[in-house]
Amino acid sequence: MIRIINIIFFIIYFSATNAYSLIEIDITRGNLDPLPIAVSPLFQDDGSKKNSIDEIKIENVGSEISSVVENNLKTSGLFNPLNKEAFLQKPDIAHLKPRFEDWALIKAQALITGKVTIENKKLKVEFRLWDILAGREMMALAFTTVPSNWRRVGHIISDKVYERLTGEKGYFDTRIIYVSEEGPKTARVKKLAIMDQDGFNTKYLTLGNELVLTPRFNPTSQMVTYLSYFKNLPRVYLLDIETGTQEVVGDFPGMTFAPRFSPDGKKIIMSFAKDGNSDIYTMDLENRIVERITNHPSIDTSPSYSPDNRYITFNSDRSGFQQIYVMKSDGSNVKRISFGKGLYGTPVWSPRGDLIAFTKLHKGKFYIGVMRTDGSGERLLTENYYQEAPSWSPNGRVLIFYRETKSNDKGEGFSAKLWSIDLTGYNERQVQTETDASDPSWSSLLSN
Amino acid sequence: MNFSKSFRNTFLIILLSLIVSACATKKTTTKVEGQMQGDVYTGTDTVKYLADGVPDRVFFATNESILTTKSRDTLRKQANWLRANSNINVVVEGHADERGTREYNLALGERRANAAKDYLITYGISADRISVISYGKERPVDSGSNPLSWSKNRRSVTVKAN
Numbered sequence: 001m002i003r004i005i006n007i008i009f010f011i012i013y014f015s016a017t018n019a020y021s022l023i024e025i026d027i028t029r030g031n032l033d034p035l036p037i038a039v040s041p042l043f044q045d046d047g048s049k050k051n052s053i054d055e056i057k058i059e060n061v062g063s064e065i066s067s068v069v070e071n072n073l074k075t076s077g078l079f080n081p082l083n084k085e086a087f088l089q090k091p092d093i094a095h096l097k098p099r100f101e102d103w104a105l106i107k108a109q110a111l112i113t114g115k116v117t118i119e120n121k122k123l124k125v126e127f128r129l130w131d132i133l134a135g136r137e138m139m140a141l142a143f144t145t146v147p148s149n150w151r152r153v154g155h156i157i158s159d160k161v162y163e164r165l166t167g168e169k170g171y172f173d174t175r176i177i178y179v180s181e182e183g184p185k186t187a188r189v190k191k192l193a194i195m196d197q198d199g200f201n202t203k204y205l206t207l208g209n210e211l212v213l214t215p216r217f218n219p220t221s222q223m224v225t226y227l228s229y230f231k232n233l234p235r236v237y238l239l240d241i242e243t244g245t246q247e248v249v250g251d252f253p254g255m256t257f258a259p260r261f262s263p264d265g266k267k268i269i270m271s272f273a274k275d276g277n278s279d280i281y282t283m284d285l286e287n288r289i290v291e292r293i294t295n296h297p298s299i300d301t302s303p304s305y306s307p308d309n310r311y312i313t314f315n316s317d318r319s320g321f322q323q324i325y326v327m328k329s330d331g332s333n334v335k336r337i338s339f340g341k342g343l344y345g346t347p348v349w350s351p352r353g354d355l356i357a358f359t360k361l362h363k364g365k366f367y368i369g370v371m372r373t374d375g376s377g378e379r380l381l382t383e384n385y386y387q388e389a390p391s392w393s394p395n396g397r398v399l400i401f402y403r404e405t406k407s408n409d410k411g412e413g414f415s416a417k418l419w420s421i422d423l424t425g426y427n428e429r430q431v432q433t434e435t436d437a438s439d440p441s442w443s444s445l446l447s448n
Numbered sequence: 449m450n451f452s453k454s455f456r457n458t459f460l461i462i463l464l465s466l467i468v469s470a471c472a473t474k475k476t477t478t479k480v481e482g483q484m485q486g487d488v489y490t491g492t493d494t495v496k497y498l499a500d501g502v503p504d505r506v507f508f509a510t511n512e513s514i515l516t517t518k519s520r521d522t523l524r525k526q527a528n529w530l531r532a533n534s535n536i537n538v539v540v541e542g543h544a545d546e547r548g549t550r551e552y553n554l555a556l557g558e559r560r561a562n563a564a565k566d567y568l569i570t571y572g573i574s575a576d577r578i579s580v581i582s583y584g585k586e587r588p589v590d591s592g593s594n595p596l597s598w599s600k601n602r603r604s605v606t607v608k609a610n
Contacts, residue, residue, distance in 0.1 A: 214551065234582065302551045345551075406593040414591065
């Protein structure tokens with residue numbers, strides 16, 4: 001169906017420079033002063049333009065790639081891409097040797113330049129990152145790929161720049177799988193959909209004939225586990241995105257739901273509901289062995305593993321109300337960790353291991369928050385009428401979740417959209433989707 | 449524990465009735481009066497009938513799966529009807545309102561459907577004639593975002609399977 005991974009990139013460091021630089025961005029705090037950066041359009045010679053139109057129907061793919069980069073950097077909230085109209089130097093000259101005074105004049109602290117060529121059905125892109133204040137090159141890279149991959153090239157450049165300037169891996173060459181929603185609330189049609197992190201290249205993986213919910217990627221982002229009401233039997237399914245093959249997970253005599261992969265990709269963890277009681281189970285994907293992890297007459301659901309596979313967080317109403325718990329991955333040592341006012345659900349362990357993101361309901365408002373894995377240090381990032389189900393960016397810096405609006409008494413005014421927010425609580429923004437959307441899950445970095 | 453929980457629930461219900469009646473005294477919300485008890489829906493707006501005098505659904509309080517006196521009455525009528533129509537099997541659908549997380553609501557819907565199923569079994573209906581399915585908050589009957597709409601959506605519905 002969709003080819004995610006089997007795209008070969010040749011990455012060549014054509015001049016290795018890790019020189020000391022003045023620019024660096026601290027992303028651990030809210031960044032209210034984003035770094036001014038100039039993204040010069042990548043230069044494309046006239047010969048390539050014809051090939052570019054022939055291959056991908058775009059005249060100036062260099063300029064398009066730089067727009068992808070600019071948009072990513074802006075969306076991160078850490079960068080302030082400067083208006084191109086103010087640029088004094090032409091893209092081809094700047095790429096060879098920028099006149100640092102000219103860029104300093106427009107207050108740029110960093111500059112991205114580059115060059116693209118399309119020849120023999122190959123797209124070749126080189127780019128350089130410059131430190132304007134220090135007056136030197138910080139990074140130079142070249143890629144070769146098929147021309148249709150041009151947006152991914154933009155994402156990879158964004159990741160390289162982000163990593164060089166923040167010291168942390170980026171999250172731009174990634175995808176979001178989610179549930180696309182259409183129609184009135186009482187007869188909602190839901191489909192699995194996948195798109196690039198910036199909202200482009202949307203593809204629908206199911207037709208909407210049956211209800212589908214809660215898709216989640218495996219660590220390589222090639223498999224998805226989700227809940228489908230196929231033949232009116234709500235069961236957890238496993239879908240191979242590349243081949244389109246799918247199968248039911250396990251052989252349970254009732255509803256299975258709330259699936260997620262273990263971080264090593266070897267197991268699916270989920271809830272199984274029987275006789276009014278939901279408990280947590282795992283299934284080993286290699287030998288198909290099913291294990292029961294919790295055994296309690298309360299509702300135990302929304303399980304999520306720690307990145308080292310040693311612990312599981314989940315929510316349970318065993319105290320009388322929905323709260324968050326942590327246990328060892330064999331089900332022993334169950335400890336409640338949420339003790340604030342209100343209900344707590346959908347815990348998800350950060351890929352960095354130190355935090356758990358959650359949904360909280362208190363006094364009729366819904367919050368997305370984070371706490372340490374022992375429940376201390378609770379921080380609420382955003383409050384709204386309805387929002388839930390956070391999913392972490394692969395670098396653990398951003399959360400994506402969905403938000404619903406209130407309807408009037410006739411059901412009008414309802415919408416469901418994806419939103420993202422930084423771990424700092426800053427930079428909240430709507431993520432563009434073609435339709436209404438819910439249940440987002442963020443992939444790992446595709447190119448690393 | 450149970451005692452303190454039921455005490456708390458009673459307290460909640462009293463509190464909610466106070467809130468509801470407080471609302472009702474304000475101008476336009478009078479329609480809520482007489483349609484909810486605590487926060488359990490008691491009206492007939494969305495109710496369909498399996499047969500004459502046999503309502504198809506029962507309603508629940510927020511986050512609860514306890515059957516009210518009225519719900520038990522409805523389910524006894526369903527049980528009588530099922531006994532008289534032994535060729536009919538049923539599916540009990542469990543539902544939740546939109547004010548909860550999706551996954552928890554799936555579990556809650558399953559718990560509600562089973563509360564209704566268990567009551568039917570107590571009144572002599574064979575377990576293999578009753579299957580359950582939870583839709584969580586995915587299939588509301590009322591699309592409003594207000595306490596009355598939510599109360600109509602917190603339900604289990606008995607439907608003919610054949």
